[in-house]
Amino acid sequence: MERRDFLKLGVLTGATATLASCEKPAQQLVRFIPEEDFVPGIATWKPSLCTVCPAGCGMMVRILDGEAEVVRNGQRGLIKMGLAKKLEGNPKHPVNRGKLCARGQAGLQITYHPDRVRTPLRRSGQRGSGVFHAIGWDEALSEIVVKLQEVRSRQRTNSIRFVTGWVRGQRRELINKFLEGLGAPRALEFEPLDEPVLRRANLLDFGRPVLPSFDFARSNYVICFGADFLGTWNSPVAQSIGYGEMRRGRPGNRGKFVQVEQRMSQTGANADEWVPCSPGTEGLLALGLAHSVVMEKLRRSEQPAGVHNRDWAEPLTTETYSPTEVEKKTGVRASSIERWAREMADHPPAVALIGGAALAHTNGLFSALAVNLLNRTLGSVGTPGGVFFTPGSPAIKVARSLSQNSDFLSQLLSGGFENAEALFLYKANPVFATPPGLRMGEKLTRTPFIVSFSSFIDETSVFADLILPDHSPLESWLDDVPESGTSEAVFTLARPVMRPLHDTRAMPEVVMDIANRLGGEVREALPWKTFEEMLQASYAQLARSQPCNSTQDFDKLWEQILEQGGWRDGNCQLHLPEASASQFRVPEFSAPTFDGNEQEFPFYFQPYVSGAFLDGSVAHLPWMQELPDALSTAMWGTWLEVNPKTAEKLQVRQGDLIRVRSPHGTLEVPAVINPGIAFDVLAMPMGQGHENFGRYGSLRGANPMRILGLSEVREVGALAWAATRVNLSKVGQKGRLVLAAGALSEQGRDLELR
């Protein structure tokens, strides 16, 4: 063929291909004019903040230009725009100092998830059937306004309820102002991973109902009761940074770490000594340690820092807490208790912490108070290498509900949540994350009008009459006040790092729009035009109240805050109330009680927070589904962990399908033989077993919440999620178990190749 002919042919076929593609509607998309400036191929980094868990880490987002299919003014088309490509930690943020955990980094996939709700939806099928059709924003908002006006005309505004997930800062402020204007009760908060028991203990002991922070980088000895503080608990990134320093950051000085728990967590796997104790006796063990520390200190005539009372040690010296007595109940050897106490006295600063399943027993409050007392005895409250509280600046209202009457779960448990006439749901999935005994689904079926701001159709939003999809966090104005993980007050603030992909609207602006349409007191309660304006007003207030900040020009300061991704208040350093004699009050041990009798249900059932999915809120992300679990290396499913000896007795082998039954339900899952779990304990990760959560997360694994009873933590009213007993039987077939360690060819042949 001549070169000329070849070129001709090429032109011809090219033209045909173009013509053919014109017939496909996908190729007929209009092309919008870019809305922003960028240099092609050059990455920019923009500050944002992570909203995957309540730790509140700062992020830097890598933005590069790309072509995306978007919706603008109701029309679908193509646009060149800045797209988020990667999430890393913000090096200037005092909580996470440039680091970000696996889940935080995978948060990128929330924005680009193929199953995001892309337009407002109205329910067309039965409640919970999942049949919706798309409607316009105006139509959806008018419908809400009509409903609210109708409720208001009947003077039933006190039955309008707003349930959120963990929401802090100005978003919470805005929701509560909206409700106040309507004459409705304050918003309820539903956060299954919160530690209400620890908050209560800290309120009683330190006058502050907040989660603690730790100075591990300067600790020489860490003893932890049940908290997965390097994996999922509290502020895991901040704690991991401190842990690394404790281990190897000080040449010649490697801190010791002891972990007490019944099932070895990812954190426990890093311990120098890993110790199982009887479930629910963690507090007693802490008191036993406090007793031995006191005896050791008395012998050396030492006093904990900040203690001036001569009789400070008196209540702890009784024989009840002697190592031999404590051994009888906890199952931990007296000699070990004495040795740890000696080591802690020898290697200050030593610090103790408690969390997770240890607080989810019926006597959780006792355990939390006991660990606080142990810290007092060690002299590590508010001292370097110890436990402290992140200060909230008095200047800005840290809008966070901490009181019991705004806790959705305790209201459900006490039967206080009924008869909502209109229900708003934001970032909460209570149908998935509550035990069946609370009948959450039934309650929602009975609720006449439900509006959800969810970006996904999940177990809860599937009940909604209207779904008004929020922007993704990367598309939104964000602000946050981290509760723990730093020694100075910090406010994180970020503007949207990319433009919205779909026909979504930011929740705060939808609420403002509704308020505006309703008029009257509600409109007056929210005088701002945009959420940005509201944020600016709150930061202006903050700037005014900081005498040290001489910057007169607020606009300049505002730009500076946005550029850094927040505001650190170095002047607002941590402080603690003075120690008083009453702080050595010894909490009284009360034995834990369990749901289900011991004969019929011989095993303790311990659900645990999944390293990949947390409580299940990120189970829809493919990166998280395919992330091998740190200990079992399992992916894409749920499993039940059994001790090797127990498994041998019951003739259960790795991967066998087994049936776990509690007084409240049954689950069938494959077994994982785990050498790091007590003989009488069975553990299962939370987060899977979704009925409705996109293509990657639905109908996969099992949800341990489904078989939990409704035991409460005494004096707190929180759900005691580790207080259910179960039994176990074989189904007689293999389950769906996908392990990264060992390929298919090795499975069942007792080999492990990699």
Add this chain to the structure above:
Amino acid sequence: MSHRWGMAVDLDRCTGCSACVVACQAENNIPTVGEEAARRGRTMHWIRIERYYEGEFPNLRVKFQPVLCQQCDNAPCEPVCPTYASYHTAEGLNGQVYNRCIGTRYCANACPYTVRTFNFFNPVWDKPLDLQLNPDVSIRQVGMMEKCTFCVQRIKATEIQAEAEGRELTEGEPTPACVQSCAPKAITFGDLNDPESEVSRLARSRRGTKLLDELGTQPKITYLQRDSWDDKNS
């Protein structure tokens, strides 16, 4: 002086949190394969956390060990490649030229660390998940072998930047995604040709070991073994 990139992984700092695994996936456009392919051992991760149990309940110790391409000086994967897709770069990396790869999988057979992954199918990103892809890293198609590159695109970017500014690279400037994400600072990356660099210093540690050293592969990753606590060392 040319660079010779190496890594040190302190197992006493590593907590097994898997932040590096996701960082690598995001940086290098590593696809997810789904449950069935994962069950067949076909996940594409370039870095994995290995977990070893020592002892029996309750006296149990665990070691987490992140395993990625060891960038061997004497790499078994390189000489077996019939198309020279696996080759040794000037900076000492075990490179992989995707365009040359014809999928014989000889390199994966030869690698004792099982860190090479093979594309049994074309990777799929359900739209609009494709928008997350990093344009600096090419997408590998069916029939191609792929592996850790020490984030060569990030190294190159810093080298180009330093050259444009007419200066030498500074310590810690090139950081692979796994190193960047590591909260307890278990992974250190740097130039092994510079005896003063942090990575060279750690490579000389008394806790330093090489993975499967006896095979003579001369890995450029040093693993610093977990220490144990006794009364004297603190």
